[in-house]
Amino acid sequence: MDLILDGFATALTPENLLFAALGVLLGTAVGVLPGIGPAMTLALLLPVTYSVGADSAIIMFAGIYYGGMYGGSTTSILLNTPGESSSVITAIEGNKMAKAGRAAQALATAAIGSFVAGSIATVLLWIVTPWVADIVVTLGSPSYFALMVLALFAVTAVLGSSKLRGFIALFLGLAVGLVGTSTGQARLTFGQPLLADGIDIVVVAVALFAIGEALWVAAHLRRKPLEIIPVGQPWMSKDDWRRSWKPWLRGTAFGFPFGALPAGGAELPTFLSYATEKRLTRHPEEFGKGAIEGVAGPEAANNASAAGTLVPLLALGLPTTATAAIMLVALQGYGFQTGPTLMDDHPDLVWGLLASLFVANALLLVLNLPMAPLWAKLLRIPRPYLYAGILFFASLGAYSVNFQAFDLALLLVIGTLGFFMRRFGIPVLPLIIGVILGPKLEEQLTTALQISEGDVSTLWSEPVAVVVYVVIALVLVAMTAAGLRRPAESTPTPADDKEMIER
Numbered sequence: 001m002d003l004i005l006d007g008f009a010t011a012l013t014p015e016n017l018l019f020a021a022l023g024v025l026l027g028t029a030v031g032v033l034p035g036i037g038p039a040m041t042l043a044l045l046l047p048v049t050y051s052v053g054a055d056s057a058i059i060m061f062a063g064i065y066y067g068g069m070y071g072g073s074t075t076s077i078l079l080n081t082p083g084e085s086s087s088v089i090t091a092i093e094g095n096k097m098a099k100a101g102r103a104a105q106a107l108a109t110a111a112i113g114s115f116v117a118g119s120i121a122t123v124l125l126w127i128v129t130p131w132v133a134d135i136v137v138t139l140g141s142p143s144y145f146a147l148m149v150l151a152l153f154a155v156t157a158v159l160g161s162s163k164l165r166g167f168i169a170l171f172l173g174l175a176v177g178l179v180g181t182s183t184g185q186a187r188l189t190f191g192q193p194l195l196a197d198g199i200d201i202v203v204v205a206v207a208l209f210a211i212g213e214a215l216w217v218a219a220h221l222r223r224k225p226l227e228i229i230p231v232g233q234p235w236m237s238k239d240d241w242r243r244s245w246k247p248w249l250r251g252t253a254f255g256f257p258f259g260a261l262p263a264g265g266a267e268l269p270t271f272l273s274y275a276t277e278k279r280l281t282r283h284p285e286e287f288g289k290g291a292i293e294g295v296a297g298p299e300a301a302n303n304a305s306a307a308g309t310l311v312p313l314l315a316l317g318l319p320t321t322a323t324a325a326i327m328l329v330a331l332q333g334y335g336f337q338t339g340p341t342l343m344d345d346h347p348d349l350v351w352g353l354l355a356s357l358f359v360a361n362a363l364l365l366v367l368n369l370p371m372a373p374l375w376a377k378l379l380r381i382p383r384p385y386l387y388a389g390i391l392f393f394a395s396l397g398a399y400s401v402n403f404q405a406f407d408l409a410l411l412l413v414i415g416t417l418g419f420f421m422r423r424f425g426i427p428v429l430p431l432i433i434g435v436i437l438g439p440k441l442e443e444q445l446t447t448a449l450q451i452s453e454g455d456v457s458t459l460w461s462e463p464v465a466v467v468v469y470v471v472i473a474l475v476l477v478a479m480t481a482a483g484l485r486r487p488a489e490s491t492p493t494p495a496d497d498k499e500m501i502e503r
Helices: 004-010 014-031 038-050 054-079 086-100 103-137 140-158 161-177 200-218 237-258 266-282 291-307 312-316 321-332 348-370 372-378 383-402 404-424 429-451 458-459 463-485 494-502
Strands: 180-182 185-187
Touching: 004 014, 014 038, 014 054, 014 348, 014 463, 038 054, 038 200, 038 321, 038 383, 054 086, 054 291, 054 321, 086 103, 086 266, 103 237, 103 291, 103 348, 140 161, 140 312, 140 429, 140 458, 140 463, 161 312, 161 429, 185 200, 200 321, 200 383, 200 404, 200 429, 237 266, 237 291, 237 312, 266 291, 291 312, 312 321, 312 348, 321 429, 321 463, 321 494, 383 404, 429 458, 458 463
Parallel strands: none
Antiparallel strands: 180 185
């Protein structure tokens, strides 16, 4: 309790409160704009961390994270265009409600559900994170190595329909992480001295999320204006409240545990929440036509999962989402040793961040409900202007890392790679996590082998490591069995591709 109170003392200072409000507003804005998510925004803002205090920057980043989750629901409801994969379910019922003249109610249940789920999940975060950190800090290098392998494997295996593409992205990321000098030997530098210290993760993140996304959107830019459904002030009737509060709680129960798992992600809990509400509803005829439960439950699951992903980030130093990966990069940029000792070494920072999540939730509700009509107008910004600005700030941010023109060349090369990854359906998240965790994985492997004098069996010498490897083996068997049972999919036609892009 003392640590929580100290955290609120840090989060409620005028400066940090201002950064939290700025993060919430900025996160909502980028969440509303299609194609721009919190991960891209954090990547663009990473250079800001060079001139702002650690607690202020991390609190602002957390506000952007939560704001982006809320903003994505606005786009889904008003445009039927999910900004994040976790907002796909919200679009199913939310856009139908908007077309039926109930956009205000859909936005209200999304906002209030986000607040309820985020608040409950934040309290759970306070309880769970120190407990997990206390356990993990007692583990040795073999167990920590196994946990990192599990995180890499799980994040890669659950993304997309093609596991092969996920592992291609992972190995690309691990290859980028190998660039530099290790034990005095140059690796993958191709004789370029500027690569001796490796490729800065800020350049990689900005290139993949900003440059790659901007090029992809520019290649598919539609000339016709967006058809935006008008919205007034969000409000809910007594019946809307009665039909929403249980889905909020059930969505929270789904979202937080899935977010806290090393596999991470909010897609599965939002799908489970939607399926549960569809089964339990007293109004089954409304599902598919605009049922408020189909918005309330998945949005709560989405935001609870966002809080849950901070458990492996803070307790283990393992990011499981793109946004969490960028937050980890920011922490490392300040010189913090991420992992289970972070909470003991820097309790003021960690508990200030945990307290600021509650503050950010309250700010989201207070600021965004009255500003819903403004966010709808923000959707009218012409896309060419928007992405021209993104390219400018991305280039400026990458150059400011080392003030080397060589970084701009890397930015273009890796950004082009990000474009082609989107073109061929290769997920970006395994690549960025491979870049971040690859060097840490190598460090733990080296430490374990040095202690055992080269005995490879030390990698499964601890009970936790054995359990983790068994879990990985079981998942591999299950994936193989599922692949054998699945019938061969038909080759998509050009018409199918066009329909998928329009959706």
